[in-house]
Amino acid sequence: MEVFVQQLINGVTLGAVYGLIAIGYTMVFGIIGMVNFAHGDVFMISAFISLIVFMAITAVAGFSGGVVFLALLVALVVSMVITALYSWTIERIAYRKLRGSFRLAPLISAIGMSILLMNFVQVAQGARNKPIPPIMRDTINLFERNGFQVAISYKQVMIIAVTAILLAIFWYVVQKTPLGRAQRACEQDAKMAALLGINVDRTIAVTFVMGAALAAVAGTMFLTYYGVVVFSDGFVPGVKAFTAAVLGGIGSLPGAVLGGMLIGLIETFWSAYFSIDYKDVAAFSILAIVLIFMPQGLLGKPEVEKV
Amino acid sequence: MRAKSDPILRVENVTMRFGGLVAVNDLSFVAGRGDITALIGPNGAGKTTVFNCITGFYKPTVGRMALRHGNIDIDSHVEKLTDTSRDSLNGTGGSLFLLERMADFQVSARAKVARTFQNIRLFSGMTVLENLMVAQHNPLMVASNWTLGGLIGLKGFHNREKEAIETAKYWLEKTKLIDRADDPAGDLPYGDQRRLEIARAMCTGPVLLCLDEPAAGLNPKESLELNALLRSIRDDHGTSILLIEHDMSVVMQISDHVVVLDYGTKISDGTPEEVKNDPRVIAAYLGAEDETEVQEIEAEVGL
Numbered sequence: 001m002e003v004f005v006q007q008l009i010n011g012v013t014l015g016a017v018y019g020l021i022a023i024g025y026t027m028v029f030g031i032i033g034m035v036n037f038a039h040g041d042v043f044m045i046s047a048f049i050s051l052i053v054f055m056a057i058t059a060v061a062g063f064s065g066g067v068v069f070l071a072l073l074v075a076l077v078v079s080m081v082i083t084a085l086y087s088w089t090i091e092r093i094a095y096r097k098l099r100g101s102f103r104l105a106p107l108i109s110a111i112g113m114s115i116l117l118m119n120f121v122q123v124a125q126g127a128r129n130k131p132i133p134p135i136m137r138d139t140i141n142l143f144e145r146n147g148f149q150v151a152i153s154y155k156q157v158m159i160i161a162v163t164a165i166l167l168a169i170f171w172y173v174v175q176k177t178p179l180g181r182a183q184r185a186c187e188q189d190a191k192m193a194a195l196l197g198i199n200v201d202r203t204i205a206v207t208f209v210m211g212a213a214l215a216a217v218a219g220t221m222f223l224t225y226y227g228v229v230v231f232s233d234g235f236v237p238g239v240k241a242f243t244a245a246v247l248g249g250i251g252s253l254p255g256a257v258l259g260g261m262l263i264g265l266i267e268t269f270w271s272a273y274f275s276i277d278y279k280d281v282a283a284f285s286i287l288a289i290v291l292i293f294m295p296q297g298l299l300g301k302p303e304v305e306k307v
Numbered sequence: 308m309r310a311k312s313d314p315i316l317r318v319e320n321v322t323m324r325f326g327g328l329v330a331v332n333d334l335s336f337v338a339g340r341g342d343i344t345a346l347i348g349p350n351g352a353g354k355t356t357v358f359n360c361i362t363g364f365y366k367p368t369v370g371r372m373a374l375r376h377g378n379i380d381i382d383s384h385v386e387k388l389t390d391t392s393r394d395s396l397n398g399t400g401g402s403l404f405l406l407e408r409m410a411d412f413q414v415s416a417r418a419k420v421a422r423t424f425q426n427i428r429l430f431s432g433m434t435v436l437e438n439l440m441v442a443q444h445n446p447l448m449v450a451s452n453w454t455l456g457g458l459i460g461l462k463g464f465h466n467r468e469k470e471a472i473e474t475a476k477y478w479l480e481k482t483k484l485i486d487r488a489d490d491p492a493g494d495l496p497y498g499d500q501r502r503l504e505i506a507r508a509m510c511t512g513p514v515l516l517c518l519d520e521p522a523a524g525l526n527p528k529e530s531l532e533l534n535a536l537l538r539s540i541r542d543d544h545g546t547s548i549l550l551i552e553h554d555m556s557v558v559m560q561i562s563d564h565v566v567v568l569d570y571g572t573k574i575s576d577g578t579p580e581e582v583k584n585d586p587r588v589i590a591a592y593l594g595a596e597d598e599t600e601v602q603e604i605e606a607e608v609g610l
Contacts, residue, residue, distance in 0.1 A: 177451055178440075178444050178447035178448045178451055179448065179451070181433075181437060181440055181441050181444065182441065182444050182448075184430070184432075184433060184437075185430050185433070185441045185444075188430045188431070188432055188433070189428055189430060191364070191411070191428075192424075192428045192430070193412075193441070194363075194410075194411040194412040194415070195362060195363075195364075195411060195412070195414075195415055195421075195422060196415055196421075196441055196442045196444065196507070196511055197412055197413075197415035197416035197442075197444060197445050197511055198412055198441070198444050198445075199412050199416075200412065301432075
């Protein structure tokens with residue numbers, strides 16, 4: 001029971017990070033039907049930007065509790081802005097021109113962008129792990145039983161809270177604002193949306209920007225949680241988040257979050273109860289099983305065959 | 308018929324080629340403001356291609372399409388505008404747009420041309436009301452300060468959104484769809500979907516409404532209701548209508564002006580009466596080679 005609760009907390013935290021990245025995959029797929037393979041690396045870049053900003057601020061202003069919190073906040077905002085700019089640029093130079101061509105072209109371009117970003121960071125930042133000093137180490141003790149202390153750390157509280165708040169804002173934008181309506185309209189029929197006066201190219205660019213901003217939140221959380229980032233960190237979390245998006249039903253926002261949570265929980269529980277070496281095997285096996293029985297994913301809309 | 312006295316759209320020498328196929332060949336016509344102009348012709352005559360050119364779906368291979376807002380004089384301004392690289396011009400009394408130079412979304416957003424499709428293209432996963440709200444995207448986007456204002460709930464945005472809902476309500480009542488406002492558009496029966504497409508097009512506030520076979524698949528009662536709706540759009544809202552239609556009862560009853568295409572070429576242009584009695588039109592529709600054959604066929608069917 002104690003172990004279960006503790007792992008539940010850990011799993012939800014990890015799942016929140018995956019979910020945030022998965023939203024970027026799912027939205028871009030929804031609107032242009034393309035898997036943006038560079039999204040994982042955009043996430044990695046955002047973690048680096050946060051790291052640089054955080055280190056710069058704490059180097060100047062010291063390392064007291066208030067400064068750390070403020071530095072994290074500034075790092076988060078700066079990272080969101082710069083990462084969004086990265087993603088906007090990628091869309092502009094690598095995807096937009098290819099939109100009219102055959103389906104695989106933007107996909108290949110995305111893989112190319114992924115490799116490019118990874119190598120760029122490797123060259124610019126070095127190939128070694130980049131750590132930040134341990135921060136926010138305090139925990140809240142929930143209860144203790146059989147000598148096992150169940151605790152939730154401030155970091156975890158922050159990650160879960162920030163994810164929940166951002167999801168709520170994001171959900172509101174997509175459901176209730178004219179921008180969200182335009183995004184959903186482009187998702188269903190971009191040509192028709194254009195004939196109603198919607199600038200489809202701009203709407204797609206905004207989608208990339210929003211996805212990247214959320215990836216930056218995930219990147220900052222990732223950095224805070226693990227305290228370390230390396231140039232290849234875009235790949236595995238990227239693939240996991242993509243898996244989460246597929247598991248939840250690609251194109252569905254709540255699906256992406258649900259998928260992220262599930263992947264996070266499966267991984268954590270598998271590591272705790274069985275073997276940590278096989279945690280990825282477990283996560284991907286469950287994906288395969290779910291897709292066999294529900295090809296559209298958990299919350300995806302079934303493909304309706306039109307006669 | 309106000310094509311001469313008060314034109315809204317002037318199509319000049321438009322040709323559209325797809326590889327070796329000439330879909331529209333040197334087509335020129337003028338649509339009058341406040342008129343219902345019907346574009347008719349046998350299947351494959353190039354009518355939908357003309358629509359696709361006007362609404363920015365295609366760029367015509369050759370040709371010019373000038374649309375005016377207000378009372379700007381087309382003749383004296385169009386050459387001047389053509390010589391520049393711009394797509395529009397503001398002059399005394401209004402503005403002039405060259406549609407072939409504009410991107411698809413600008414034809415709707417700036418030139419205010421709206422259209423419907425032969426095969427219905429609603430956002431079927433969105434509700435009926437949302438379909439009409441999407442059509443009012445641009446003013447709402449400005450009012451929401453590109454989403455930021457909408458996010459923090461500014462009063463100006465709320466008011467503008469209320470207005471947009473009122474507009475939507477007005478068109479839903481007019482098309483008798485108000486009871487279905489919160490249903491997914493895809494769940495509506497066929498006839499209702501057709502009317503919803505028209506309502507959505509009208510929510511963009513167009514000066515020119517292009518309807519591609521709005522009566523297709525409607526029963527006689529629905530067809531009559533459609534006639535009344537189109538007349539009301541013309542008379543009460545001053546929106547000019549360009550119409551592709553095969554149902555001659557609709558065309559003859561409500562059009563002010565008819566343009567006939569065959570094999571991409573214009574073969575007749577005039578009032579419904581004039582066109583109805585034009586031997587070339589009859590020949591095209593009946594598949595006759597020349598006038599004597601037309602007379603033979605007419606005698607046969609007792610005309």
